[in-house]
Amino acid sequence: MDVIVNVPPLALINELDTITLNYTGAALTGSDEFCVWSSSGAYGITISSLNGDATDPFRAISATDSLAYTVVFDDSTDPATGVAVTEGTPILGQDSTPENGFPIGCSAGATNAVVQVNFVDAGNLAGADAGVYTDEMTLLVSPE
Numbered sequence: 001m002d003v004i005v006n007v008p009p010l011a012l013i014n015e016l017d018t019i020t021l022n023y024t025g026a027a028l029t030g031s032d033e034f035c036v037w038s039s040s041g042a043y044g045i046t047i048s049s050l051n052g053d054a055t056d057p058f059r060a061i062s063a064t065d066s067l068a069y070t071v072v073f074d075d076s077t078d079p080a081t082g083v084a085v086t087e088g089t090p091i092l093g094q095d096s097t098p099e100n101g102f103p104i105g106c107s108a109g110a111t112n113a114v115v116q117v118n119f120v121d122a123g124n125l126a127g128a129d130a131g132v133y134t135d136e137m138t139l140l141v142s143p144e
Contacts, residue, residue, distance in 0.1 A: 009143035010039040011096075012106050016139070019117055025126070028119040033077045033111035038096040038143040046090045047071055047115065050136040057087035058117070062131035067124060071137070072116040079116035092144065115139070 015034040036043060049058045056068035074082030075094040083091060096112065106112075115137070119125060 011141040012037040031116040035106040037106040040143045042144040044090040044092040046140040048138045060133035060135040062133045065129040070118045
């Protein structure tokens with residue numbers, strides 16, 4: 001008799017936090033470091049915006065106005081080496097090797113990836129209606 005165990009490719013993402021920015025007269029940039037683990041060691045990630053549209057794929061909205069922003073992703077914790085995100089398009093071939101393997105590598109505050117949001121048009125920010133602008137980004141991780 002044979003015993004066969006099939007284990008599908010697995011992925012885990014954690015340590016995601018809210019990015020809160022306060023406008024003070026200049027362009028705004030904020031980031032969040034988090035952890036991604038894939039049983040295969042590699043993964044793809046797709047980042048989407050709840051409020052995006054064809055004109056502004058990433059967009060934060062208030063009750064009366066909206067602000068476009070851009071997103072950078074990196075599979076390290078350095079957004080300077082990251083790639084510009086095209087909303088809804090997978091970024092493939094990312095490395096998920098957290099130290100110590102799973103689950104230790106993706107627990108207790110461990111990070112191995114970063115998302116950065118950039119509200120780069122200070123003129124748009126200065127001319128925006130006062131209020132709280134929000135968006136919800138979805139990060140979908142797929143083992144490769």
